[in-house]
Amino acid sequence: MFGHRVDCKSKSYHLLIGLAIFYLHTISCKDQQSKGEAKFEWPWSRWNKTTTKGKPAYKNDYNQMDISQFSDFERHPCRRVCQQGQSQSCYYQLVIHNYQRLGPECQRCPYDERACASESCIYGDGVATPVMAINRMVPGPSIELCENDTVVVDVLNYLSEPSTMHWHGVHMTRSPEADGAPFVTQYPVQPGEVYRYEFEADRSGSLWYHSHVGWQRGFGVAGALIVRQSRQENQHSQLYDYDLVEHALMLQDIFYDRDLQQPRNILINGKGRNHLSQLSDSDSRHRYERLRVTPGYRYRMRIILNGIFNCPVEFSIEQHKLLIISTDGNDIEPVLADGFFLTSAERFDFILEANQYAKNYWIRVRGYEECENRKLYQGAVLSYRGATRTELPQGEILETSTSTRDFTDPPLFINDFRFKAANESVFSNTLRQLDKDNNVGTVALRSLHPVPWSRYTKFQTYYSSFSLRQSPNGEQLFQIDEITYNSPGISLLQGRNLFNDDGYFCNSSSLATQGRNCQRDLCECVHVIRMPAFRPIEMVVANYMDATHPFHIHGYTFRLVGQGVLGNLNDLRNIRELDRRGRLSRLPEDYAAVAKDTVQLPGLGYIIVRFISDNPGFWLYHCHVESHAVQGMVAVLKVGEDHQMKRLPARVRC
Numbered sequence: 001m002f003g004h005r006v007d008c009k010s011k012s013y014h015l016l017i018g019l020a021i022f023y024l025h026t027i028s029c030k031d032q033q034s035k036g037e038a039k040f041e042w043p044w045s046r047w048n049k050t051t052t053k054g055k056p057a058y059k060n061d062y063n064q065m066d067i068s069q070f071s072d073f074e075r076h077p078c079r080r081v082c083q084q085g086q087s088q089s090c091y092y093q094l095v096i097h098n099y100q101r102l103g104p105e106c107q108r109c110p111y112d113e114r115a116c117a118s119e120s121c122i123y124g125d126g127v128a129t130p131v132m133a134i135n136r137m138v139p140g141p142s143i144e145l146c147e148n149d150t151v152v153v154d155v156l157n158y159l160s161e162p163s164t165m166h167w168h169g170v171h172m173t174r175s176p177e178a179d180g181a182p183f184v185t186q187y188p189v190q191p192g193e194v195y196r197y198e199f200e201a202d203r204s205g206s207l208w209y210h211s212h213v214g215w216q217r218g219f220g221v222a223g224a225l226i227v228r229q230s231r232q233e234n235q236h237s238q239l240y241d242y243d244l245v246e247h248a249l250m251l252q253d254i255f256y257d258r259d260l261q262q263p264r265n266i267l268i269n270g271k272g273r274n275h276l277s278q279l280s281d282s283d284s285r286h287r288y289e290r291l292r293v294t295p296g297y298r299y300r301m302r303i304i305l306n307g308i309f310n311c312p313v314e315f316s317i318e319q320h321k322l323l324i325i326s327t328d329g330n331d332i333e334p335v336l337a338d339g340f341f342l343t344s345a346e347r348f349d350f351i352l353e354a355n356q357y358a359k360n361y362w363i364r365v366r367g368y369e370e371c372e373n374r375k376l377y378q379g380a381v382l383s384y385r386g387a388t389r390t391e392l393p394q395g396e397i398l399e400t401s402t403s404t405r406d407f408t409d410p411p412l413f414i415n416d417f418r419f420k421a422a423n424e425s426v427f428s429n430t431l432r433q434l435d436k437d438n439n440v441g442t443v444a445l446r447s448l449h450p451v452p453w454s455r456y457t458k459f460q461t462y463y464s465s466f467s468l469r470q471s472p473n474g475e476q477l478f479q480i481d482e483i484t485y486n487s488p489g490i491s492l493l494q495g496r497n498l499f500n501d502d503g504y505f506c507n508s509s510s511l512a513t514q515g516r517n518c519q520r521d522l523c524e525c526v527h528v529i530r531m532p533a534f535r536p537i538e539m540v541v542a543n544y545m546d547a548t549h550p551f552h553i554h555g556y557t558f559r560l561v562g563q564g565v566l567g568n569l570n571d572l573r574n575i576r577e578l579d580r581r582g583r584l585s586r587l588p589e590d591y592a593a594v595a596k597d598t599v600q601l602p603g604l605g606y607i608i609v610r611f612i613s614d615n616p617g618f619w620l621y622h623c624h625v626e627s628h629a630v631q632g633m634v635a636v637l638k639v640g641e642d643h644q645m646k647r648l649p650a651r652v653r654c
């Protein structure tokens with residue numbers, strides 16, 4: 001009891017100090033504002049809608065930059081064959097700046113393919129449109145590391161708006177301040193400023209990096225982050241001969257100009273045909289990405305979807321099978337398939353055996369949902385040594401045959417986002433789906449590693465929901481737990497000792513305690529869900545919308561133990577009730593559930609994910625469709641107590 005009182009006293013003491021600092025801070029910010037300096041938004045500022053409101057001042061200021069600052073890291077010393085116990089310290093400089101597709105640098109490219117390779121030309125699909133580039137590249141340069149390398153990246157913001165960089169898939173166990181979540185783990189990097197990200201490559205796999213502010217990812221601020229293992233540690237090393245960085249493909253649905261309403265194309269490594277022209281796919285005036293292979297060898301390929309709109313894609317290669325070995329950087333038991341689906345931020349690695357007649361083949365990407373409405377698709381060229389280097393495959397990209405097999409044998413695709421409703425066991429449903437449609441659902445994939453808990457582990461379950469509602473003024477509000485996220489004004493990790501959580505945060509239970517009904521009222525606040533550290537955690541997330549949403553959390557890799565569609569019964573009240581009666585089934589306890597950091601939350605369906613909360617901190621939890629996240633489909637997981645998190649200097653800032 002005594003201890004408790006002391007604790008309370010010290011808490012209120014801290015709170016008083018915190019309030020005093022806030023007060024002083026607000027005063028000084030007001031002073032600065034009156035002098036016409038930086039504006040301090042307090043207490044709430046909406047989620048970083050930087051590029052949506054008003055027209056930002058786009059300056060083509062890259063001309064003044066020192067060209068020697070740019071690098072594609074092709075000769076970087078950390079690009080090497082990984083050896084056990086030989087980690088390095090790796091330094092990179094990323095300059096983010098405004099740029100243009102089909103700018104003056106590309107004048108000769110439409111007539112001469114070789115001219116497109118000039119280092120300063122971003123040809124894209126041949127439509128002039130503003131982009132945000134990294135080191136004059138879209139997507140940005142690939143970073144290649146070995147597991148356990150120490151990474152130091154200076155990000156120079158030459159944009160005319162704030163920015164941050166998120167390292168998608170890196171757990172940031174010892175460096176939460178490098179996670180790149182604006183006002184959660186850091187203050188945004190202001191125009192003209194540099195921020196140094198220092199972290200350890202704490203796991204291997206196909207990871208990526210991207211801006212976490214506004215629509216910058218959609219303007220092109222993203223790149224591949226490939227972390228390899230030594231041959232001894234790599235359990236799939238026997239399956240392939242080559243793992244080349246040029247075989248990493250970043251797919252992106254893009255918009256034109258600053259029209260953020262709709263996707264206009266899908267690009268593969270920033271290239272491809274446009275859909276404004278009537279030219280056939282195999283017309284030599286299109287500029288496609290080319291992947292070269294030599295007959296008889298096996299190649300590891302890495303596919304990353306930098307998805308901006310609700311635009312899942314289907315990936316396949318003409319007349320080739322894909323041996324799928326990894327998803328989101330996590331190795332799985334290999335599955336031989338004809339192709340796979342990706343929603344935003346998901347990755348698949350596969351092995352392609354160059355065992356077909358030596359010619360050029362189409363690599364095919366077909367868009368669905370919002371991309372299907374506009375009939376968007378894209379191609380790249382798989383070019384065998386011996387085939388004509390400049391020639392394109394014959395025929396149209398999507399019309400060519402799917403498989404090398406006989407057509408009576410239906411093609412097999414994995415990770416299909418189009419689920420079928422079923423009230424029964426998810427797992428038997430998955431197996432039946434395998435049977436009927438010959439497709440493998442995400443939940444049926446098997447990790448190479450058993451789950452890190454026992455069959456007797458008791459999980460603490462959190463129920464959560466993704467939904468959409470209309471505000472009275474017609475604005476679409478995307479929500480988690482029927483709350484639209486507002487960005488705080490004080491970065492949560494840096495300022496955590498300066499505020500009282502209960503006054504600063506909200507979540508469904510705190511709002512219910514206050515008598516707020518978020519189904520009726522509009523709830524907008526700093527949505528923070530608290531979880532204890534170092535506990536087995538389970539999240540059951542329901543989707544109230546027809547569309548699939550890519551569920552993503554920072555700081556963790558989780559295991560997917562359930563995924564299904566309940567249709568009209570898919571609300572949390574029903575799901576809780578089903579669960580209470582033991583009818584919301586999970587995979588068997590001994591099943592090596594697939595490990596992911598982003599997973600499809602099916603339309604009118606649900607997912608069940610599990611992880612051990614061994615990484616205390618503030619971690620974003622959000623939909624990875626950019627257009628949904630900027631409209632509020634975001635929350636924060638506060639894992640552990642303030643004292644369990646890394647000590648960082650408390651900072652407030654204008």
Ligand SMILES: [Cu+2]
Binds near residue numbers: 548624
């Ligand atoms: Cu979404």
